[in-house]
Amino acid sequence: MQLSPLIQRFVLHFGEMGSRWGINRTVGQIYALLFTAARPLNADEIAESLGFSRSNVSIGLKELESWNLVRLSHQPGDRREYFSAPDDVWAIFRTLAEERRRREIDPTLSMLREVQLETPSDPDDKHAQRRMQEMYELILLVTGWFNDMQKLDIATLEKLMRLGSRVTKLLEVKDKLSGAVGGKPAEGKRKPARTKKE
Amino acid sequence: MQLSPLIQRFVLHFGEMGSRWGINRTVGQIYALLFTAARPLNADEIAESLGFSRSNVSIGLKELESWNLVRLSHQPGDRREYFSAPDDVWAIFRTLAEERRRREIDPTLSMLREVQLETPSDPDDKHAQRRMQEMYELILLVTGWFNDMQKLDIATLEKLMRLGSRVTKLLEVKDKLSGAVGGKPAEGKRKPARTKKE
DNA sequence: CTAAACTTTCAAAAATTACTGAAAATTCAA
DNA sequence: TTGAATTTTCAGTAATTTTTGAAAGTTTAG
Numbered sequence: 001m002q003l004s005p006l007i008q009r010f011v012l013h014f015g016e017m018g019s020r021w022g023i024n025r026t027v028g029q030i031y032a033l034l035f036t037a038a039r040p041l042n043a044d045e046i047a048e049s050l051g052f053s054r055s056n057v058s059i060g061l062k063e064l065e066s067w068n069l070v071r072l073s074h075q076p077g078d079r080r081e082y083f084s085a086p087d088d089v090w091a092i093f094r095t096l097a098e099e100r101r102r103r104e105i106d107p108t109l110s111m112l113r114e115v116q117l118e119t120p121s122d123p124d125d126k127h128a129q130r131r132m133q134e135m136y137e138l139i140l141l142v143t144g145w146f147n148d149m150q151k152l153d154i155a156t157l158e159k160l161m162r163l164g165s166r167v168t169k170l171l172e173v174k175d176k177l178s179g180a181v182g183g184k185p186a187e188g189k190r191k192p193a194r195t196k197k198e
Numbered sequence: 199m200q201l202s203p204l205i206q207r208f209v210l211h212f213g214e215m216g217s218r219w220g221i222n223r224t225v226g227q228i229y230a231l232l233f234t235a236a237r238p239l240n241a242d243e244i245a246e247s248l249g250f251s252r253s254n255v256s257i258g259l260k261e262l263e264s265w266n267l268v269r270l271s272h273q274p275g276d277r278r279e280y281f282s283a284p285d286d287v288w289a290i291f292r293t294l295a296e297e298r299r300r301r302e303i304d305p306t307l308s309m310l311r312e313v314q315l316e317t318p319s320d321p322d323d324k325h326a327q328r329r330m331q332e333m334y335e336l337i338l339l340v341t342g343w344f345n346d347m348q349k350l351d352i353a354t355l356e357k358l359m360r361l362g363s364r365v366t367k368l369l370e371v372k373d374k375l376s377g378a379v380g381g382k383p384a385e386g387k388r389k390p391a392r393t394k395k396e
Numbered sequence: 397c398t399a400a401a402c403t404t405t406c407a408a409a410a411a412t413t414a415c416t417g418a419a420a421a422t423t424c425a426a
Numbered sequence: 427t428t429g430a431a432t433t434t435t436c437a438g439t440a441a442t443t444t445t446t447g448a449a450a451g452t453t454t455a456g
Contacts, residue, residue: 004323006316010330013309020302022220024414035333036326043433053416058434079424079431089336104218111211118204125202128234132208135233138287141359148362156366161339163369164346168354170368171361173375222444241403251446256404277401277454 001049007036011050026052026060031069031085040073040082068095090154097150105143112136199247205234209248224250224258229267229283238271238280266293288352295348303341310334 018028120126216226318324
């Protein structure tokens with residue numbers, strides 16, 4: 001299967017970017033191809049289109065499966081497996097974020113958690129442990145937030161994103177309301193929220 | 199300089215994770231060491247502590263500089279350069295996010311933008327182009343939001359994060375208010391925002 | 397300017413990772 | 427069961443990346 005220049009360009013780009021994304025060229029190209037394809041493709045078609053060996057494609061697809069980034073399907077009267085990328089780009093984004101967290105963040109969090117339990121042997125050690133704790137808390141806060149955002153349904157999430165930094169206006173309103181009506185009072189002194197111009 | 203077991207563990211972890219983060223072992227370990235160190239270190243100290251060759255450390259530091267992740271300083275009466283990681287973990291997080299966007303996302307965005315200008319040659323091509331556009335718009339929305347969030351000052355950002363998915367409550371309030379008071383009317387039909395339980 | 401102190405560059409070696417073709421394993425229709 | 431179709435594994439090779447030591451380059455005190 002000959003690739004059109006349009007698709008070719010996309011596929012090659014993903015192959016090259018692969019290294020920066022922590023995946024290899026084969027995997028990047030396979031995914032790009034599946035993403036743009038109008039119908040599911042089987043491993044032979046992929047191998048032929050991209051000029052990789054059949055076994056290389058097999059390994060690449062395994063990798064993509066482990067990332068939950070491909071769907072498997074079958075065609076009537078054909079024993080081969082057909083692969084496709086999920087249609088919903090939001091779903092893809094979520095999967096990607098989730099898997100990255102699982103592989104790239106969670107192991108670090110456990111390490112940091114365990115390291116907190118050890119007893120520092122000198123002042124330098126104590127300092128190091130404090131730094132690790134700061135890192136731990138930041139990661140926890142950010143990933144927790146990410147997690148929360150991922151739980152929102154798409155429509156809400158999109159609304160929130162389009163709101164962008166104007167969300168601070170809502171925060172101000174909220175602070176005022178909860179102050180006046182007697183809801184949960186905010187902790188600490190409250191400065192007016194401001195956006196910092198970069 | 200002998201590393202304590204505590205710091206050793208942290209340093210080795212960062213070295214190993216390096217591959218998943220798209221940096222190499224040397225760079226990961228150097229950064230981990232600087233992050234935990236109670237004072238700036240010079241290149242020789244780093245090389246000795248980690249058991250890398252001096253030149254390897256030099257290259258690693260260059261890489262970290264290109265990521266804006268280290269600060270340079272000098273000690274009185276010493277010509278050597280001393281390196282340290284910024285104290286503020288939030289600043290580190292921002293730098294990291296910014297650099298990653300620049301290297302990992304921006305090139306893809308330009309490619310997608312350019313590819314939109316080409317004329318698809320057949321229905322498959324047309325489909326591919328549509329998919330690329332979906333991807334483009336999603337990335338644009340998400341990175342734009344990220345950008346906005348990065349502009350907030352830390353206190354506000356932290357408040358927002360701790361609010362988590364409860365932020366939807368504010369969205370509801372806002373919708374009600376703007377409807378009643380006659381603020382900027384929301385575009386399209388408005389369904390009550392709901393969080394989807396995963 | 398010179399020499400000592402320090403840093404960077406670079407070619408080559410070492411280590412790691414990607415890729416292939418052939419063979420083994422699996423699956424399923426008959 | 428058998429055997430044809432298909433997928434996976436794996437040992438060897440190729441390509442890439444990392445690391446090093448030596449040499450070259452830079453900076454600055456005197």
